[in-house]
Amino acid sequence: MTLALYDTMTRKKRDFAPRDPSRVTMYVCGPTVYNFAHIGNFRPVVVFDVLFRLLRHLYGRHAVLYAANVTDVDDKINRKAAEEGVPISTITDRYLSAYNADAAALGALRPTFQPRVTETMDAIVKMIGDLVGNGSAYAAEGHVLFDTQSFKDYGKLSGHPLEDMIAGARVDVAPYKRHPADFVLWKPSKENEPEWESPFGPGRPGWHIECSAMIEEALGLPIDIHGGGIDLVFPHHENELAQGVCAGHATEYAHAWMHNGFLNMAEEKMSKSLGNVALAHDLVEKYPGEALRWALLVGHYRAQLEWTSELIDQAKRSLDRLYGALRRSSGVAAEPVDPPEAFMTALLDDLNTPAALAELFAMATKLETVAGGGRAHAKGELLAAANLLGFLTADPEFWFQGGADEDLKAKVEGLIAERLAARQAKDWAAADRIRDELAALNVEVMDGPTGATWRLKEQA
RNA sequence: GGCCUGAUGGCGGAGUGGUGACGCAGCGGACUGCAAAUCCGCGCACCCGGGUUCGAUUCCCGGUCAGGCCUCCA
Numbered sequence A: 001m002t003l004a005l006y007d008t009m010t011r012k013k014r015d016f017a018p019r020d021p022s023r024v025t026m027y028v029c030g031p032t033v034y035n036f037a038h039i040g041n042f043r044p045v046v047v048f049d050v051l052f053r054l055l056r057h058l059y060g061r062h063a064v065l066y067a068a069n070v071t072d073v074d075d076k077i078n079r080k081a082a083e084e085g086v087p088i089s090t091i092t093d094r095y096l097s098a099y100n101a102d103a104a105a106l107g108a109l110r111p112t113f114q115p116r117v118t119e120t121m122d123a124i125v126k127m128i129g130d131l132v133g134n135g136s137a138y139a140a141e142g143h144v145l146f147d148t149q150s151f152k153d154y155g156k157l158s159g160h161p162l163e164d165m166i167a168g169a170r171v172d173v174a175p176y177k178r179h180p181a182d183f184v185l186w187k188p189s190k191e192n193e194p195e196w197e198s199p200f201g202p203g204r205p206g207w208h209i210e211c212s213a214m215i216e217e218a219l220g221l222p223i224d225i226h227g228g229g230i231d232l233v234f235p236h237h238e239n240e241l242a243q244g245v246c247a248g249h250a251t252e253y254a255h256a257w258m259h260n261g262f263l264n265m266a267e268e269k270m271s272k273s274l275g276n277v278a279l280a281h282d283l284v285e286k287y288p289g290e291a292l293r294w295a296l297l298v299g300h301y302r303a304q305l306e307w308t309s310e311l312i313d314q315a316k317r318s319l320d321r322l323y324g325a326l327r328r329s330s331g332v333a334a335e336p337v338d339p340p341e342a343f344m345t346a347l348l349d350d351l352n353t354p355a356a357l358a359e360l361f362a363m364a365t366k367l368e369t370v371a372g373g374g375r376a377h378a379k380g381e382l383l384a385a386a387n388l389l390g391f392l393t394a395d396p397e398f399w400f401q402g403g404a405d406e407d408l409k410a411k412v413e414g415l416i417a418e419r420l421a422a423r424q425a426k427d428w429a430a431a432d433r434i435r436d437e438l439a440a441l442n443v444e445v446m447d448g449p450t451g452a453t454w455r456l457k458e459q460a
Numbered sequence B: 001g002g003c004c005u006g007a008u009g010g011c012g013g014a015g016u017g018g019u020g021a022c023g024c025a026g027c028g029g030a031c032u033g034c035a036a037a038u039c040c041g042c043g044c045a046c047c048c049g050g051g052u053u054c055g056a057u058u059c060c061c062g063g064u065c066a067g068g069c070c071u072c073c074a
Helices: A039-059 A075-084 A088-105 A121-133 A162-168 A207-218 A230-246 A266-270 A280-286 A289-297 A309-328 A341-348 A353-369 A374-388 A396-401 A406-424 A428-440
Strands: A004-007 A012-015 A024-028 A064-068 A137-140 A143-146 A183-187 A223-229 A254-260 A443-448 A451-456
Touching (some): A004 A254, A024 A207, A039 A289, A039 A341, A064 A207, A075 A088, A121 A137, A121 A183, A143 A230, A280 A289, A289 A309, A289 A353, A309 A353, A309 A396, A341 A353, A406 A428, A406 A443, A428 A443
Parallel strands (some): A024 A064, A024 A223, A223 A254
């Protein structure tokens, strides 16, 4: 079984073969930390976290190097810092820690590296210098611009040839550009904004050059996989690629380009007046992070995803089913086994998470129905597969009862004991009355052969 | 205007040139004091029009609709 990944550059699925299986490299464009990120920003985080986990499974835990950058130099950051009258680092530190906490709540592992622009400035300046030195970039009016005409393959990744660019140009072109598609590598900072020294004058880097420099510094060129949202294909990744190759440090930039589809805020559109912006930071307070993760993976990563509360509810019910199977087999010790082949086949086919998730249900049903010794194996398979995707990592009791505080738990246990006595006395009226009381507490009881279990019906 | 995706049952969502994944919801049955959970079973799809084919939801062409990118949003 080999991993096949869809490559944006060639527009087809290709078998994945890292240049060095003992050093597999992937880079994903991360956030600009000027505010809390909305849930759409976390789609690539979760999608590429699945890929990261899969690669670690295939090549070994320490063989995979995953870098996800942080853009901490940006106009929006500057504006926010000015509003609050604080240094930009106050803003960027605040939102970066929130971002990392939210990513963790969604079950994402920390990338191996999380480079920041402010910490990569030397490499950025050097790369720009190399581009100017070999004629791929030029200085004009305090700016340094990349000369897109110097790269013959410009436009190949996105399918936007340079000629079309001119016809389609709707934006006013800065007069100092040689070609409308030329983009900024370095520009002067505005009054009162942070600036860095460089041979081209004081200023700050353009957006695209940051990623190229961070990749080179964190991972080295070329890398095996470059990922990000599909909206970044043009111009961001096109420009990254052009710089990365023209800087002359490597002949190839990234071996495979992967892009996740857009997440659409369906409900927000319908009720914009409510001002509901689905910030991940708020969602993780309201829903289990695992349910949000499931919702993000329930569709294929390249497809668009309509984000609705119904989607989250369905995700939670799906996890209820799987955690239920685990709960009913709590006395069974899971055998240490590999995930089943059908599950791996789905995942290896360009991260077909919907099909992989479907396999999880087959494993759950097997766990529920198989007799005797087979249960340990079935449980092992379910856990191995689910854990590979970052699911079923919680204790089942916590999943069902985690939202209850100690007082409620004690109260519920008391009522259940009372109800057990009533049931043993065949006092069905009393038993049903107690069940109603529990229901009023948002608690659902389930009688089983060895006693009753309970769960919170809705997450608090 | 240019480029690019997609259109599957009540909902979400895979996949396939020929016996209709999977989950939720629904229906029937088992189990249960009754439920819930679980198990067994059932029903309900492949945007429209052409073409290729013995046969198309699946391939090709056209259309319609939806969405994305072309403006430093993942």
